[in-house]
Amino acid sequence: MEWEIYETDARGFFAEVSAGKMKFLNSYSGKSYAVRVIDDGKVGFSAGRELERAFENARRVAMVSEERIESFPNEKPAKVEGIYDRRFEKIGPEFIKEEYEILVSSIERARIATAFISHEILEVRLRNSSGADLSEKETFSHFSIEAVYEEGSGYLQCESRTIDLEIAETTRYAEELAISSSKAGNLESGYYDIVLTPYALHQVFSHTLYPSLSAENVSKGRSVLRKGSFIGNIRIIDDPTLEGGMVSYSFDDEGVSARRKVLVDGEVLRFYSDWKHSREFGATANGLRPSIDSPPVPGPSNIVVEVEEKADIEGALVVHSFIGSHTANPISGDLSLECMNAEFNGKAIKGVMVYGNVFEMLKSISGYCSKRKQVENTLAPAIRFENIRVI
Amino acid sequence: MFYDIREVESESLSINIDNGIVERPRAIHFHSKCFRVLKNGFWGTFEGLVSDSEGLRNAERNVIGEGSAEIFELKSSGRYEFRAKVDPRDVSIEEKLELLREISNRIQANSKRIGYIESFKRFEYRDSIGNEVRYTVPRIGVSIVAIGKGERLQFLSKRLMKPGGWEKLDGIFELVEEVNETLPRLLKARSPPSGEMNVLMDQELAGVFIHEAFGHAVEADHVLQGASVLGEKLGKRIAGENVTIVDDPTIEEFGFFPFDDEGVMAKKKVLVENGVLKSYLHSKETAKKLGGYPGNARSDGVAFPVVRMSNTYLCRGDLKFEELLELCRNGVFLIGSRGGETNPATGYFQFSAQYGYIVKNGEISDMIRDVSLSGNLDILKNLELGKEVAFDPGFCGKAYQTVPVADGAPVTLCRAKVGGA
Numbered sequence: 001m002e003w004e005i006y007e008t009d010a011r012g013f014f015a016e017v018s019a020g021k022m023k024f025l026n027s028y029s030g031k032s033y034a035v036r037v038i039d040d041g042k043v044g045f046s047a048g049r050e051l052e053r054a055f056e057n058a059r060r061v062a063m064v065s066e067e068r069i070e071s072f073p074n075e076k077p078a079k080v081e082g083i084y085d086r087r088f089e090k091i092g093p094e095f096i097k098e099e100y101e102i103l104v105s106s107i108e109r110a111r112i113a114t115a116f117i118s119h120e121i122l123e124v125r126l127r128n129s130s131g132a133d134l135s136e137k138e139t140f141s142h143f144s145i146e147a148v149y150e151e152g153s154g155y156l157q158c159e160s161r162t163i164d165l166e167i168a169e170t171t172r173y174a175e176e177l178a179i180s181s182s183k184a185g186n187l188e189s190g191y192y193d194i195v196l197t198p199y200a201l202h203q204v205f206s207h208t209l210y211p212s213l214s215a216e217n218v219s220k221g222r223s224v225l226r227k228g229s230f231i232g233n234i235r236i237i238d239d240p241t242l243e244g245g246m247v248s249y250s251f252d253d254e255g256v257s258a259r260r261k262v263l264v265d266g267e268v269l270r271f272y273s274d275w276k277h278s279r280e281f282g283a284t285a286n287g288l289r290p291s292i293d294s295p296p297v298p299g300p301s302n303i304v305v306e307v308e309e310k311a312d313i314e315g316a317l318v319v320h321s322f323i324g325s326h327t328a329n330p331i332s333g334d335l336s337l338e339c340m341n342a343e344f345n346g347k348a349i350k351g352v353m354v355y356g357n358v359f360e361m362l363k364s365i366s367g368y369c370s371k372r373k374q375v376e377n378t379l380a381p382a383i384r385f386e387n388i389r390v391i
Numbered sequence: 392m393f394y395d396i397r398e399v400e401s402e403s404l405s406i407n408i409d410n411g412i413v414e415r416p417r418a419i420h421f422h423s424k425c426f427r428v429l430k431n432g433f434w435g436t437f438e439g440l441v442s443d444s445e446g447l448r449n450a451e452r453n454v455i456g457e458g459s460a461e462i463f464e465l466k467s468s469g470r471y472e473f474r475a476k477v478d479p480r481d482v483s484i485e486e487k488l489e490l491l492r493e494i495s496n497r498i499q500a501n502s503k504r505i506g507y508i509e510s511f512k513r514f515e516y517r518d519s520i521g522n523e524v525r526y527t528v529p530r531i532g533v534s535i536v537a538i539g540k541g542e543r544l545q546f547l548s549k550r551l552m553k554p555g556g557w558e559k560l561d562g563i564f565e566l567v568e569e570v571n572e573t574l575p576r577l578l579k580a581r582s583p584p585s586g587e588m589n590v591l592m593d594q595e596l597a598g599v600f601i602h603e604a605f606g607h608a609v610e611a612d613h614v615l616q617g618a619s620v621l622g623e624k625l626g627k628r629i630a631g632e633n634v635t636i637v638d639d640p641t642i643e644e645f646g647f648f649p650f651d652d653e654g655v656m657a658k659k660k661v662l663v664e665n666g667v668l669k670s671y672l673h674s675k676e677t678a679k680k681l682g683g684y685p686g687n688a689r690s691d692g693v694a695f696p697v698v699r700m701s702n703t704y705l706c707r708g709d710l711k712f713e714e715l716l717e718l719c720r721n722g723v724f725l726i727g728s729r730g731g732e733t734n735p736a737t738g739y740f741q742f743s744a745q746y747g748y749i750v751k752n753g754e755i756s757d758m759i760r761d762v763s764l765s766g767n768l769d770i771l772k773n774l775e776l777g778k779e780v781a782f783d784p785g786f787c788g789k790a791y792q793t794v795p796v797a798d799g800a801p802v803t804l805c806r807a808k809v810g811g812a
Binding site: 016018024026027032036043045047053057060062063064066093096111113116147151152153155167220222223294295323326327330331332336337338340350353355391 | 404406409410412413414415416417418419420421422423427433434435436437438439440448449452453454455458459460484485499502538540543544545546583585586612613615616617618622695729730731732733734736737739740741742743752760761762763765766790791808809810811
């Protein structure tokens with residue numbers, strides 16, 4: 001029998017600010033185990049707090065499995081910098097209190113409806129019957145805020161691998177969005193150039209483009225993309241080795257050594273893959289676990305988006321964020337999304353929808369309009385698209 | 392000082408049949424505890440599998456300031472065991488696979504995934520007032536995703552999820568038939584029209600509409616945050632006279648719970664009665680601040696309980712489907728849901744149907760795909776309602792937590808903005 005133990009030891013703080021006041025501060029710590037076994041060639045998975053029980057359960061479900069892997073990988077991990085900040089070890093409740101004070105002193109006219117601050121240290125150990133015994137220590141910080149002003153609202157978030165979060169800057173920007181959206185006007189339906197800021201771009205891509213670049217989805221007939229499909233004037237790179245990237249790692253959640261891959265350079269060059277699909281698609285180190293109780297599946301790491309031409313935002317509908325981006329069609333790429341914060345010629349706009357198809361939109365890129373910014377796993381500039389239906 | 396302790400033990404089995412192959416079967420067992428301490432109006436909390444004394448000490452250490460939190464104190468103790476007619480653990484795994492294979496074999500699609508899940512939640516609650524609650528609830532469900540290939544790829548999904556046992560899967564083959572009947576036609580469906588128009592929503596979509604467009608705005612934490620368009624609207628008319636909306640965790644639908652995660656016994660709440668806003672949804676803290684009854688504080692695992700919906704529904708009206716179609720006259724009839732989202736602060740929402748039809752002169756005509764709706768709460772003022780309420784299960788996300796819910800409604804006619812070509 002082949003086996004794999006994925007072990008996490010997580011500890012951290014999570015605070016919620018509600019109606020301008022800190023509502024609670026939570027701390028947590030605990031170990032969890034995820035076990036996979038290959039019994040008679042068939043894979044079973046289990047997770048829980050107790051290792052022995054997880055083993056037993058994994059063997060039990062392996063009996064009915066038809067999923068086959070021959071063995072688990074054993075590779076030397078890549079060298080990745082900037083994913084652990086030792087200052088986390090000394091963070092206590094007082095540190096969160098200081099961050100809260102920065103937050104409340106950064107807002108003047110609008111009110112804080114909700115805000116969340118979190119800091120986490122995650123230690124991962126991965127062992128398997130092929131001889132791998134890997135470990136990684138990582139740190140994560142996250143801040144999000146919804147500011148409200150009269151009938152307007154502005155939502156923003158930021159992340160970091162260090163303890164330093166851009167709380168003041170993010171808060172001031174959310175306040176600006178809330179104030180401007182309180183005076184939002186309408187926009188006549190028609191065809192407009194639109195600019196998606198890094199946050200809006202991340203919302204759209206993560207529910208349409210990224211699933212289409214998954215080796216599993218391609219293999220199972222759930223992607224419209226094929227190798228060589230023309231995408232548009234854009235480069236898309238999956239890079240888990242990026243220094244300080246939010247989804248950087250030296251080995252993926254199955255123990256495959258991290259590596260940088262160009263997925264799209266005008267046309268599709270390759271797909272990201274987990275260990276199981278690597279026989280067909282090549283190993284890319286993208287076997288990721290959405291949570292401890294999920295077996296690894298192909299998932300994007302840091303996605304770096306590059307566009308060569310420069311464009312401006314003049315005369316374009318600038319979308320800062322959408323509502324309901326998860327309702328976009330992950331297979332066809334069709335989308336019809338309500339703008340949450342948007343502006344046109346410097347004036348806030350409300351009640352407009354953007355309708356289109358992500359693959360058609362990508363063919364109408366006119367250029368990038370800002371520096372790159374990392375939003376969760378997307379590192380992208382604002383991008384201008386031509387002639388998009390706005391309702 | 393007030394404190395409470397929650398302990399949750401959950402066990403689940405899930406199996407996927409993906410393009411005919413049993414994949415990623417998993418058995419999960421988790422056990423967690425959360426300790427909350429309310430002192431000087433501030434909550435300190437700690438999550439970890441430790442003794443009560445250590446957990447409370449750790450939670451108290453997180454009280455780092457003074458706040459304004461107070462709680463509605465009430466006596467609420469009890470035990471509850473949801474007895475499934477057929478405990479899924481008594482059904483062999485082979486029998487489960489047999490059912491899933493039959494579903495998979497019957498689905499006619501280029502690519503298909505059938506998912507099965509059974510879960511058992513054991514919940515224990517105790518607090519410094521002396522309340523003690525214990526319950527166990529099983530949940531079961533099957534989901535179907537079918538992908539067809541024509542000129543383009545198109546997908547359709549259906550799910551059946553309920554509290555209870557194996558017996559709750561009766562009816563799954565009706566969903567299979569619906570998928571087989573709809574998917575081939577969906578491949579030829581055209582782009583939806585766009586603009587403001589008459590929209591007839593089926594029960595599933597109208598349920599999501601009530602959840603998104605209205606439900607989140609009556610969660611009292613949003614009201615206290617100044618982030619709800621329904622703040623200050625209690626006792627006022629916010630909808631047409633034919634509109635009554637209820638949240639009821641005691642119905643055996645997917646959002647069922649016997650006690651909430653603050654140990655409060657579940658209770659039906661009339662939120663809107665004949666168009667007038669009657670109540671918000673409350674936790675112990677929001678009920679103390681705004682007045683009202685708690686019982687809607689829910690957690691994902693042992694996370695901090697947040698004000699949430701349970702089974703939320705728009706009550707029935709008296710119109711037949713044909714009458715609604717005639718009233719719609721020209722517009723769209725939209726079916727099924729792919730979820731939605733709202734911003735309670737502005738009242739704007741967006742949600743998507745799986746497919747629909749053009750309505751022309753009171754008759755159903757061409758099929759349309761990928762249709763989204765948007766609007767704001769004013770839509771509630773002009774609804775026409777059908778005669779039969781049906782519920783649809785789902786998962787609702789808020790404050791980084793996901794909980795099971797169900798949304799219900801009759802077939803509903805409204806005027807909204809449709810996003811199309």
